[in-house]
Amino acid sequence: xxxxxxxxxxxxxxxxNTKKGLEGAVIDTSSVSKVNADxxxxxxxxxxxxxxxxxxxxxxxxxxxxxxxxxNKGQLADFEKKERGYRDITKANLDVIRLLPKKCHPMDSIRxxxxxxxxxxxxxxxxxxATDLDKAIRMLAKIPTMIAADxxxxxxxxxxxxxKELSIAENFFHMCFGKVPQxxxxxxxxVSLILYAxxxxxxxxxxxxxxxxxxxxxxxxxxxxxxxxxxPLHGGANEQVMHMMIEIADPxxxxxxxxxxxxxxxxxxxxxxxxxxxGDSRVPTMKKYAMSMAKVVNEPKWMQMYESLEKVMVEKKKxxxxxxxxxxxxxxxxxxxxxxxxxxxxxxxxTGWSAHIMEQAANNRIIRPLSEYIGxxxxxxxxxxxx
Numbered sequence: 433x434x435x436x437x438x439x440x441x442x443x444x445x446x447x448x449n450t451k452k453g454l455e456g457a458v459i460d461t462s463s464v465s466k467v468n469a470d471x472x473x474x475x476x477x478x479x480x481x482x483x484x485x486x487x488x489x490x491x492x493x494x495x496x497x498x499x500x501x502x503x504n505k506g507q508l509a510d511f512e513k514k515e516r517g518y519r520d521i522t523k524a525n526l527d528v529i530r531l532l533p534k535k536c537h538p539m540d541s542i543r544x545x546x547x548x549x550x551x552x553x554x555x556x557x558x559x560x561x562a563t564d565l566d567k568a569i570r571m572l573a574k575i576p577t578m579i580a581a582d583x584x585x586x587x588x589x590x591x592x593x594x595x596k597e598l599s600i601a602e603n604f605f606h607m608c609f610g611k612v613p614q615x616x617x618x619x620x621x622x623v624s625l626i627l628y629a630x631x632x633x634x635x636x637x638x639x640x641x642x643x644x645x646x647x648x649x650x651x652x653x654x655x656x657x658x659x660x661x662x663x664p665l666h667g668g669a670n671e672q673v674m675h676m677m678i679e680i681a682d683p684x685x686x687x688x689x690x691x692x693x694x695x696x697x698x699x700x701x702x703x704x705x706x707x708x709x710x711g712d713s714r715v716p717t718m719k720k721y722a723m724s725m726a727k728v729v730n731e732p733k734w735m736q737m738y739e740s741l742e743k744v745m746v747e748k749k750k751x752x753x754x755x756x757x758x759x760x761x762x763x764x765x766x767x768x769x770x771x772x773x774x775x776x777x778x779x780x781x782x783t784g785w786s787a788h789i790m791e792q793a794a795n796n797r798i799i800r801p802l803s804e805y806i807g808x809x810x811x812x813x814x815x816x817x818x819x
Contacts, residue, residue, distance in 0.1 A: 474714060525545060568786035
């Protein structure tokens with residue numbers, strides 16, 4: 433005799449411990465980076481990032497991201513030769529950038545140009561480790577060229593081709609401004625690239641790994657990361673920090689501005705972090721070089737404002753600055769337009785994304801989490817005539 437099934441039966445919902453925003457959820461292993469809670473230090477492949485920033489150039493850190501080890505002189509020379517040889521972009525890619533609306537955000541430009549870069553690569557479905565490493569170096573070399581081209585075109589200026597005799601940091605200034613600034617400015621910029629290069633399973637990195645887990649290509653995963661980084665709650669925060677400082681304008685008004693903003697529960701960008709609870713370990717190093725920039729350009733007001741805003745936020749809320757807070761004014765003092773701050777972040781983070789994408793591919797399982805359903809219970813569909 434067949435068991436009777438009540439068609440109106442609705443089972444009790446299963447109790448699930450959901451983690452909104454995946455907060456605290458550990459979903460995989462990684463050897464790329466770690467926030468060491470004991471020392472409040474961010475480590476890349478085991479090396480404290482503040483030590484890498486002081487003792488290495490960005491190229492060395494990129495090599496570390498890709499291979500797991502710092503290069504010796506010979507390895508670095510070979511790596512730099514390959515990267516510099518890839519810096520040129522095609523006329524077709526230049527035309528894509530030139531034809532984009534002048535008012536579109538530079539993050540839209542670099543997202544589109546990176547997608548086109550992938551379309552130009554005939555090895556698009558070759559996801560072998562050696563090919564993906566080559567593609568990663570190709571993006572490391574060409575993304576700065578594409579960003580600089582967009583920078584020039586948006587100003588109505590001619591494209592400046594890359595100079596293969598210069599470092600990544602020096603060459604970016606050359607392509608944007610037609611000259612390389614003094615060594616203190618180049619060092620501050622290079623340090624920012626190192627500090628922005630990688631930060632565990634953040635929103636954009638996780639997005640890149642999700643795309644890579646489907647078996648898609650490294651370009652598509654990078655484009656997805658760019659899309660996530662565009663958001664003001666992630667990469668776009670450094671832009672918002674500078675807009676905030678320009679709104680305040682006068683360092684003498686900064687303290688009261690922050691008091692009023694907190695009283696009105698206004699969202700203040702550049703403070704707080706999901707991982708760091710007692711201060712972002714990257715901030716002291718970036719603050720040091722932002723202070724250096726203030727001396728170079730003889731414009732102390734932004735860092736005076738920084739000190740006042742930080743003081744109130746820490747005293748009132750016990751919330752500390754994150755990396756975007758000193759990076760914003762540092763980039764502004766270097767002469768970059770505000771809406772290019774996040775594309776500069778892309779220049780750096782492409783190294784971390786690539787490292788994670790390759791790590792995901794090496795031991796892959798498609799990332800497919802579950803959700804807790806909170807919608808209507810199971811119900812009957814009524815015919816249109818009865819609705």
